[in-house]
Amino acid sequence: MTREQYILATQQNNLPRTENPQFYPVGIYGWRKRCLYFFVLLLLVTMIVNLAMTIWILKVMNFTVDGMGNLRVTKKGIRLEGISEFLLPLYVKEIHSRKDSPLVLQSDRNVTVNARNHVGQLTGQLTVGADAVEAQCKRFEVSSSEDGRVLFSADEEEIVIGADRLKVTGIEGAVFENSVETPHIRAEPSQDLRLESPTRSLIMEAPKGIQVSAAAGDIKATCRKELHLQSTEGEIFLNADSIRLGNLPLGSFSSSSSSPSSSATRQTIYELCVCPNGKLYLSPAGAGSTCQSSSNICLWS
Structure with a gap:
């Protein structure tokens, strides 16, 4: 043993020993411990409330393995039952209703359906508003559900009505601005x-003819100025039991035996005369023809 080790050993043996040694506790005590318990209790209450709210939301929203609420995820797509509201644009490939119920699209302002091409350009639009229904497209068609026959089609060139009958029920009928x-x-x-x-x-x-027929009624043609019946290569044929031409002018005819005034008073039979310009007038009938090409009616017509 060296000298330094000997001195150090003798000094440690000569140190006085205390009878009651002091121990320092290790841990959290006092107000720190109470705060820790309070935070642990608060965290436990928060977890219980959060779990209860989660269970309540799952119960109210009807979360299942197939979907949520009225939304069901099937093999064919997504199925919505009841009334559904979309706040943002909806992008789908096909929308159809159930077999026993209609499809209703409702909006507070209008319902607009857009069709776009692969570059995003608008190719067709259908807008259902409060005042009108507008369709913007190159061609609009309405087809029959049975055989697919086109009932109505419209484009920039023409409008085609393919139905067997076009019925106009308005009081004023149909108005056409052109032919x-x-x-x-x-x-x-x-x-x-x-x-x-x-x-x-x-x-x-x-080009071949016009046929106007009324099987159980009359045919009436009325105009303000002139009515022309013209046949360029054929004839105009009037076939009836009685043919009447009303409001024809009455021509004058003077005979040697009676005066014009007395003859016109007793006259009951007239002769139909034709002027060179085609105008018709009546002339008092006599033993022979009383028509005169120089009648005042022909001259002043």
């Missing part, structure tokens, strides 16, 4: 057919 081409115009049973042009002329043309 109309049709093979048949017919009124409803027990109703009158009326073709009218209030301020212009009414022209009916056909």
Whole structure:
């Protein structure tokens, strides 16, 4: 043993020993311990409330393995039951209703359906508003559900109505600003057919012929100025039990036996005369023809 080790050993043996040694406790005590318990209790209460709220939300929103609430995820897609509201744009490939219920699209302002191409350009639009229904597209078609026959189509060139009958139920009828081409115009049973042009002329043309028939009624043609019946290569044939031409002017005829005044008073039979310009007038009938090409009616017509 070296000297330094000996001195150090003797000094440690000569140190006085205390009878009651002091121990320092290790841990959290006092107000720190109470705060820790308070925070642990608060965390436990928060976890219980959070778990209860989660269970309540799952119960109210009807979360299942197939979906949430009215939303069901199936093999064919997503199925919505009841009333659903979308606040943002909806992008889908196909929308259809159930077999036993209709599909209703409702909005406070309007319902707009847009169709776009692969570059995002608008190619078609259908807007259902409070005042009108507007469709913007190159061609609009309405087809039959049975055989797929086109019932109505419209584009920039023409409008085609493919139905067997076009029925106009308005009181004023149908108004056409330009020409109309049709093979048949017919009124409803027990109703009158009326073709009218209030301020212009009414022209009916056909390359082979025009047939106007009324099986159980009369045919009436009325105009303000002139009515022309013209046949360029054929004839105009009037076939009836009685043919009447009303409001024809009465021509004058003087005979040697009686005065014009007395003859006109007793006259009951007249002769139909034709002027060189085609105008018709009546002349008192006599033993021979009383028509005169130099009549005042022919000269002043």
